[in-house]
Amino acid sequence: MTRTGPNFDIETDAGRWIRHPIAGSDEAGRGPLAGPVVAAAVVLDPTRLPYGIDDSKKLSQKRLEEAYAEITAHALGYAVAMVSAADIDRINIRQATLQAMREAVLALPRFPGLVLFDGRDVPPGLPCKGRAIIQGDAKSLSIAAASIIAKVRRDLHMKELATRFPGYGFETHAGYGTAFHLKAIAELGPTTEHRMTFAPLKPRPVPAPAPAQIDLFERLGS
Template structure:
């Protein structure tokens, strides 16, 4: 379960506003990548907060509102399919993460990034935390905001493109999705570079 050990270590070094950053949607064949940044008040208790991948959709939706209510600040941002194609998925993820941090109403002085690469555009002090959404409360909170925001967008796409089943797979390369692409072709929200091996 995530805790505040990373945030507390940063606080001991004199950092006041520590933010956690995570993304959702690096792997799908369709849709943008979404990132969120969250600063939680020191020691905030959020019941049931865990890595978003371990939680049900209903639980994530409930936590989404609780996190936004309790956070000192949060930011949520996207990098588009066009940006994924132009800068590759890693570059686009950096963009989304940087934008999310820039959207924070409070400027962080230390940034915890989920994963093993720190976006070069973020000039604030910080560190990477591998599997951070299972270790750090603020990264876990960011993972919920990013996942729920992106999933909600994919539900809108499901209405626009009903034959693709986006409400079921959220753009990931499931058998259902791959079969729909082969039958109906690609849409403007599909990532051409991710489809080269399929088509």
């Protein structure tokens, strides 16, 4: 029977020339209008691999929680890092994501020899080698495991924010721009956890008046 979904082949091949452990890293929360971006880094135990997992976006809530428990119970090490909405606004979501990934790697109990990252970028300032893999959560078991950890931890954080900011529904949509969320923002206004550089929260620039309008305003003021 052919196994589908992510596997450990990339890690196994890299292990032939990397002596130290190999980690995977992924993020959750790049697109929401509210809340932090969360990254996880994980080193799986090659003798206790959590097969049957997949990209976190493809799993049911029940399976997510089961996979999270299995991964965190048997991993050789894992860490989670968050970058706040305020910092996302300050440095942009791409830089915030790279910062969260780097901080998660640095927080591992032991530095790996190589980190596999989902996406196109390797964060700067790593204490080890890094490799970016496009759609890595569908290819690498370590990246898929990291995506699950990041997703579950971010969802838990958004549920905590829901108790601080009732009425926005953070516990159900996790900060994404659902119709309910947009309606709540319109009625209640944004919170300190909203990303003010994200549309539709970002103020639209007021277009400069056309030359004819300027001339009219000058004549009216004279």
